[in-house]
Amino acid sequence: MTEWDTAPMCYYNVDSNKRCCSTLPVTVYKPPDSVSIKFDSVEPMVEGHQYTLRCTVNNVAPIKNLTVTIYRGKTPLGPPLPVSDLQKTPVSKDFIMTISPKVQDNGVQYWCEAKLELGPAGPQRPPVVKSAQITANVNSSCIKLIPSIIMCLMLFCFCLV
Template sequence: MQRPQAQTLQSSPPLQPKDQEVCIFLYSTMVTCCPLILVPPKIVARFGDPVSAVCNTSATDAEGIGWEVPVQGIGPVPPPSVSWNVEKLVEWEIEPVCYLNLKDGTQCSVTLPVTLYHTPDKVSISGPDHDLIEGNEYRLKCYIHNVAPAEKLKVFWYKDDDELPVREFYEESRTPVTVSDTLIITPTRHYNGSVFKCLAVLDLRPDGPQNLFTVSSPYTFTIVYNYFFLGSSPPLQPKDQEVCFFLYSTTVTCGYCRCPYLFFNTVNQIETLIDHFYL
């Protein structure tokens, strides 16, 4: 049975209802309360999970009570309570309404706020597909695939064990969306071999779970940089072109080097490296 539509007007400041009753502002100078109590007052559930709620009334002049909702609607039934139960809720934008019919022919209603959430199918990082040059600016992008609700999402970046700035999303979408966040880096040689990760966290407090997180696969890259060495003759024939040396007299210039351990201050350290490559 379809409930008749009630027209309501909002006014401010908002009324603080007594005993969790929901109050409706009907006109600018007249206020009436709908004696309905929802248990729970809000629902936060994973997409596809079962949900249930009970609507109760304390009104002595109640004639019927029911739920108007596209999924498992019920009523009106005799007061004082009516339950709404769904085994598998898959309607993203559902708005269950509990209504109360009074003996004088009037009706009031309250809406049960429902939030369905979906953790990301995947979190991934994309970036340059080549070695990075020290001192240049680059962008890493974190993609969070099919997450809901987006406005409850936070993205954390990590470089090794160091937490980088946190991004919060304010995109209002009740259905799953794919969003992204960009991290701008200017690498130094100390970034070489570092592990970057992107962590997507759904925080549904105070009415739902917190710290529902999904982490990306590790993202690493190689840094190339200029460096100067001291050395001696004869010139080194580098293995696999990993090290670029020109050993003349006492001054050696290393071009773009990709080895993170090539920080040498003495000839002995270079000779140790030469011995390593000739083994």
């Protein structure tokens, strides 16, 4: 079905002299075409700084029935991200989360999943689309200081000579 805003009518007789009608609610669902994740920064990341993860969900409807979760390894990073859009036709949307990686996060895989909730009468397992995994490249904040330290040592040694 491709009619996103349909409202069929049901006509019925209450008694022999009175006819009524009701509008039947119809929701057309479309699972996401794809889900992707990326860092909105240049790698490598530095420990203690803040970075943005962007999960993009493409061509899903209705978006209000979507729940998006971003993972670090197998651990969800907080509750599912909220959707407040009431658009019934397919849309694409970015979901953003800020992280502050530690040097222990070097090599950790990040990914996201989009789950389209089909309501109480829908299948028990709603459609889930997962992104590919991306690997964090995190350096210690000390690594950024090494060039400055070397320069200071060189100047100090030059002054001693």
